[in-house]
Amino acid sequence: MRNIPSHPAQANTQTPSTESIDGKFTNGYLLPVRITWASDIHLEFCREDDRERFFYRLAGSPGDAILLTGDIASHNRTARMLEEMHTATGKPIYYVTGNHDFYGGAIQEVTSALDGLRARVPDIVRLDTAGPIQIARDTGLVGHGGWACGTAGSGINTNVRINDEVYIPDLRWLTKEKLFAQMRLMAKQSADHIRAVGAQAAEAYANVWIATHVPPFAESCTYDNRLSEPDYLPHFCNLLLGDVIQQLASAFPDTRFTVLCGHTHGAAFFSPAPNLRVITAAAEYRCPSIRAELDPEAEAQKAIEAWQQPPHSPAP
Ligand SMILES: [Fe+2]
Numbered sequence: 001m002r003n004i005p006s007h008p009a010q011a012n013t014q015t016p017s018t019e020s021i022d023g024k025f026t027n028g029y030l031l032p033v034r035i036t037w038a039s040d041i042h043l044e045f046c047r048e049d050d051r052e053r054f055f056y057r058l059a060g061s062p063g064d065a066i067l068l069t070g071d072i073a074s075h076n077r078t079a080r081m082l083e084e085m086h087t088a089t090g091k092p093i094y095y096v097t098g099n100h101d102f103y104g105g106a107i108q109e110v111t112s113a114l115d116g117l118r119a120r121v122p123d124i125v126r127l128d129t130a131g132p133i134q135i136a137r138d139t140g141l142v143g144h145g146g147w148a149c150g151t152a153g154s155g156i157n158t159n160v161r162i163n164d165e166v167y168i169p170d171l172r173w174l175t176k177e178k179l180f181a182q183m184r185l186m187a188k189q190s191a192d193h194i195r196a197v198g199a200q201a202a203e204a205y206a207n208v209w210i211a212t213h214v215p216p217f218a219e220s221c222t223y224d225n226r227l228s229e230p231d232y233l234p235h236f237c238n239l240l241l242g243d244v245i246q247q248l249a250s251a252f253p254d255t256r257f258t259v260l261c262g263h264t265h266g267a268a269f270f271s272p273a274p275n276l277r278v279i280t281a282a283a284e285y286r287c288p289s290i291r292a293e294l295d296p297e298a299e300a301q302k303a304i305e306a307w308q309q310p311p312h313s314p315a316p
């Protein structure tokens with residue numbers, strides 16, 4: 001029986017319950033939680049009325065909680081817009097940061113603002129600093145925004161440069177070698193986090209969702225329905241995280257792992273192991289949209305069916 005109000009007006013007035021289903025809670029909300037997933041919404045590029053329309057759609061969506069896989073806005077706008085979104089929807093928000101969330105500010109400055117937001121509004125959860133969160137009877141959610149590791153495709157020999165090194169002070173004015181070393185370091189931090197919380201979640205749940213911004217496999221990076229070019233892959237892909245996720249999938253063969261990511265703005269579906277599927281969200285600048293309404297229990301069933309699918313197929 002589902003006890004969580006699904007209508008936004010009800011959700012706005014919802015107070016954390018002291019009762020439980022099977023004795024389980026997540027952030028005080030009864031389980032199971034349905035999730036509205038959006039990625040790369042880039043609210044920094046939206047006019048105020050477009051932003052408000054998007055919040056209205058989120059409020060009216062069936063999801064009991066919102067999951068954002070990075071590139072929410074930029075610099076101090078990210079914290080402000082997360083808070084506005086929470087106020088407008090009344091729904092808990094689980095999110096990871098993307099590279100654009102640091103545009104215009106030092107990484108430490110932005111993360112401090114986001115930590116301050118979590119302290120003020122406990123319902124806005126940055127997964128990068130959280131342990132596994134139970135979102136259904138048998139499903140745990142973990143996450144980390146991560147970073148492109150710089151080694152996929154052409155690696156450091158790529159001729160493509162992206163705006164990270166222009167707009168993120170920590171990455172500005174670095175030599176190419178130092179830039180790629182820093183990218184690798186940040187990518188490794190996300191891989192280390194997922195190694196720890198992913199194993200914890202896999203011990204506890206039959207289904208583990210991993211939210212991240214940067215796709216962990218080259219096959220998850222597409223543009224115009226084609227796999228991304230080798231020169232773009234160093235900036236599009238976090239292979240260090242991919243290695244860790246594959247290790248988790250083989251260490252826990254009875255656990256089904258679902259990775260939700262974004263960053264490339266191209267839809268993709270990739271299943272590198274029978275118990276592992278990776279879904280990359282399509283996105284368009286100035287058109288923030290809901291990528292999917294996910295019911296963890298229905299998704300668990302789909303994950304079982306995905307075992308039968310070929311290893312790489314077009315986006316669902
Ligand atoms: Fe993006």
Ligand SMILES: [Fe+2]
Pocket residue numbers: 071098099100213262263264
């Ligand atoms: Fe991104």
